[in-house]
Structure formats: C-alpha cells, structure tokens
Amino acid sequence: MDERTKELSWHHYVNIRQLRVEPFVLLYMIGYSLSAMAVSQLVQDKLCRVDYEQSSTFCISINSADFDHGGETIKSNIIKDATYITLYRTLLSTLPCIVWALFLGPWSDNYVNGRKYIMIV
Template identity: 35%
Template structure:
C-alpha cells in the first residue's frame, strides 16, 4: 500500500493530509497503549522483589546482573511475572466477544457516530493509567492491585475497538481513490507506535525518580502515556466529525 502513497501528486497528498484526523488519534492511542506495556513486566518484578521477597532495592533494580547465589530469587521473580501476565491478559481479553457484538450493533445503528465508540478506549486508557499511577505512588501496596488497571481496558474495548473502528471509519468516510493510501497510513501508525514507545520509555526510565522511595522513574513514563491518551480523547471528540466528512466525500463524487 505504501507505494501508492509515494505515487500521489502533491495536491492529492495535501488533500489527504487534511482528512487524516482519525489517523492521528490512532497514533496517539497506540503510543499511549505501548508505553505501559514496556514497563509493566519490570514494574511487577520490582514490586514482587522488593515488597514480597523483601530484597533490598539496590539488588532488585540490578537483579539480572547478580551472581548465581541469587538464582532462586531470579527464578521466583520471573515465574511470578509470567503468571501475573497471564492473569492480566485474561482480565483484559475476556470481554472481547461481548464487546465485538456491541461494536457491530453500534456501527449498524449509529453509522455516523463511530467517533464516540473510538473515544471509549482512550477514556479507558486514562482510567487505567490513573490506577497504575496510584499503584506506583503507593509502591508498598499489594502487587495484585495492579490487576485493577486491566478493568478499564476490558470494559472500554481497548485496542480491539480502535483497530476495528478506525478501519471502519476510514472505509466509510474516504473516497475510493484515497482509501488504500489511508489504510497504508494507519498501518504505518501501528508499525511505528511500538518502537517509538520503546525508545521514549528507555530514555525516561534513566531519569532520576521523582519520588525518593521509587526504584525507577515509573511516574514520568506513565504520565507521558496518560497525556497521549488524553490528547487523543480530546482530538477524537473535538476535531473528528464523521458526519461532515461523509457528506463532503459524497459531494465530491457528484
């Protein structure tokens, strides 16, 4: 699809850029979604190592570089981290079947209001980040409280709704000659989100922690993710008008 993007005339590219509104939302959402995924496993390991096993913070933050005498602790931490990831995934993915039915019904009943459905995952992301930030701020809280972060994702559809809704939105609001190019832009946004999030997170974690009792600067990472979700939520609600774009495209085809 990307080869069609490079073959477009400058005037066509400018017109295409003027309607790339939902595409920016998808980019913001997936960067906000990917950033916590980068640190979640490390956060679980730190909380389990420090709070549950009672190991010193200085040792937990460099556990992978410690000698063979800490092998049992390493195995225990990695085992728990893997188990936690399974529970987290099940909590997030379980409502997917019901939400898929709801999404199909919404699109059929309110075809010109897909943006409200797309806004739900960003709202869920904000709520999930608030829960995670509280778990970081109260670092001594039980590690299982981190599972609460999965509930907002599960109830608002998460990435499933963003993927399905954005492609449906593009198909409904884009002229046929631009449709393949817009799908290529969406694919590019999905492709770039993960490496961008990984690079940003790696840089932010090296900054000195904001709070004295924190092993790493998780707060600034989660704050950046929250801002991405919040900007995306405002953007999709204020600047995306699916009714207007559909009418505009119809008039262009006359």
C-alpha cells in the same frame, strides 16, 4: 528483464501507496508499549520487595547483565511470577473488549444511530 521475472516482481502485487499507518494508531501503540514496560517492571519490583522480601539492591540489579548475587532461583521465580501476573492482566483487559466487539458490533449495524451511541460510550 524478461517477462517471467517481471511477473514475479513484488512491485506488481503490492502498491506501496495503499499501505498506510494512521498516526493515531502509531502513537497509541508507542504509548501502550512504553506503559507496558513500566507496569511490567513495577510488578517485578513489587514481587521482589514484598513477596520475596529481597533487598533493594537485589531488586534493582535483577535485570542487569552483571547480576551476581547468588540468587538465580529467586530471580527466575520472580520473573516467572511477574510474567504470570502480566499475562493475567492482559487477559483481563482483553476479554471484555472481545465480548464488547462480538455483541455490540452487529447490534450497531442494525440500528441507524447505533455507531453514534457506541462512540459516545
């Protein structure tokens, strides 16, 4: 291997030992993604049964690959509405955290025990 190829090697720039995922964050994200799928399915089922007044067999088979009930427009409307509700749910749960981080982060840096108080809350 010549000097030019040795310089372009990614091993030279990235130290694999420094790349770590904390187990807590990994487990949290796995749990969050599993609950997000369940909540999304629940929203879709409730929209199908309550708002669109469809039968339970229609609502159960709406996500299957062999969906053939002739209600493609109803299916697309249900999925569209479920996506909007999931989007609003995500926004409503994210915006307070952003505001919290913007104001309480600098505040905790100015006080000696500021981070301890935030961790308690």
